[in-house]
Amino acid sequence: MQTARDVLTPDALSMLVTIHTQGSFAAAARSLGMVPSALTYRVRNIEDALDVLLFDRSSRQAKLTVAGAELLREGQRLLEEIDAVANRVKRVATGWEPQLTIAVDSVISRSTVMELCEAFFAMSPPTRVKLREEVLHGTLDALVTGQADLSIGVAMEMNSNSNILGEVLGTMPFIFAVAPHHPLASMPEPLSDTLIEKHRAVAVADSTQRGNALTFGLLGGQDVLTVPSMRAKLEAQLRGLGCGFLPEGLARPYLETGRLVSRTVERPSRILSISYAWRAEAGSTHGRALQWWLQQLKSPATRTALLERQQSN
Structure with a gap:
C-alpha cells in the first residue's frame, strides 16, 4: 500500500489545487489534459x-471536506x-x-x-515582477508568510521579527x-463621534488571510460599507455612500473641484507613519532585483511620490 510520502508529491498537490479551483473533476481533467x-x-x-476523504462526492461540484481543505x-x-527553494x-x-x-x-x-517598473524593465533584467495589491495588515502579512519579497506601504509596527527589515517611507495625513x-457636509463643525456614528462609514477591508485584520477610524455600532481598496473607498464617498478618512493626497483634487468636502472632527488628526519592508535571509545577500528596488526607495523624491501622488493613479 502506498504511503503519504508516496502520494503527496508536488504534482499531486498541484492536481488537488486545480480540482478545487476548477470546481469539478470533469473541468479539472480538461484543464490537466487527463481523462x-x-x-x-x-x-x-x-x-x-491518508485514510481520509478529500472531496464530498454527493454533488456534481468538487467540494472539499474539512480534511481536504x-x-x-x-x-x-x-x-x-x-x-522559493528553486528561486x-x-x-x-x-x-x-x-x-x-x-x-x-x-x-x-x-x-x-x-x-519604477518601467525604469526596472528598461535594464532588461531576467527577473519577472509580480505586483500584489494589499491592504493594512495584509501588506506586511504577505512578506511574513513568504508570499512577497518586498512590501511597500506598511502602516503598522513590524515587531521584532529578525527576518524582516524595514525603513520609513514617510508620513501620510x-x-x-x-x-x-x-x-454631514452641512452639519456644524467640529463633527462629534456621536454624530458621525449615526452615518454609514466606508472602510477598506484588511487583505490579511490570517484572521488578525485591522480597521481604522470606525466607531462602535456604526453602519459600514466595506470595500476592497482605497480607490474603491474614494469612489464610494464621492457617491455619498458613506463617510470616512481619506489620504490627503488622494482626496486633494476632488476637494479642489468641490466633489468632496473636508470636515473637521473632534477626534485627533490622523497621520500614519508608512514604511516599506523586505525579507532578510540569513547567510545570503539580496538578489540584484531587490537591491535595485531598495536603492530606488532610498530616494526622497521617490518616497514623496509614492505617498503623495495617489490622485494621478
Whole structure:
C-alpha cells in the first residue's frame, strides 16, 4: 500500500489545487489534459494513503471536506516553499531573482509604482515582477508568510521579527471627507463621534488571510460599507455612500473641484507613519532585483511620490 510520502508529491498537490479551483473533476481533467477516470483514480489513491476523504462526492461540484481543505492549505504552502527553494538556487547562480513579488498597499501611488517598473524593465533584467495589491495588515502579512519579497506601504509596527527589515517611507495625513450632498457636509463643525456614528462609514477591508485584520477610524455600532481598496473607498464617498478618512493626497483634487468636502472632527488628526519592508535571509545577500528596488526607495523624491501622488493613479 502506498504511503503519504508516496502520494503527496508536488504534482499531486498541484492536481488537488486545480480540482478545487476548477470546481469539478470533469473541468479539472480538461484543464490537466487527463481523462476524468484517471483523475478520479489518482485522487482515490491519495485518499486511501491518508485514510481520509478529500472531496464530498454527493454533488456534481468538487467540494472539499474539512480534511481536504486542510490538506489544500498546507499543500499550497509546501508548493510555495518548493518554488522559493528553486528561486533561491537560481539566484545563487545568476545574482538575479527569477521573480520578485512586491506587495503594494492600496494607499500607495500606483502610477509611481508603474514608473519604477518601467525604469526596472528598461535594464532588461531576467527577473519577472509580480505586483500584489494589499491592504493594512495584509501588506506586511504577505512578506511574513513568504508570499512577497518586498512590501511597500506598511502602516503598522513590524515587531521584532529578525527576518524582516524595514525603513520609513514617510508620513501620510488623512482627512475626514464627504460628498457635498452627504448630510454631514452641512452639519456644524467640529463633527462629534456621536454624530458621525449615526452615518454609514466606508472602510477598506484588511487583505490579511490570517484572521488578525485591522480597521481604522470606525466607531462602535456604526453602519459600514466595506470595500476592497482605497480607490474603491474614494469612489464610494464621492457617491455619498458613506463617510470616512481619506489620504490627503488622494482626496486633494476632488476637494479642489468641490466633489468632496473636508470636515473637521473632534477626534485627533490622523497621520500614519508608512514604511516599506523586505525579507532578510540569513547567510545570503539580496538578489540584484531587490537591491535595485531598495536603492530606488532610498530616494526622497521617490518616497514623496509614492505617498503623495495617489490622485494621478
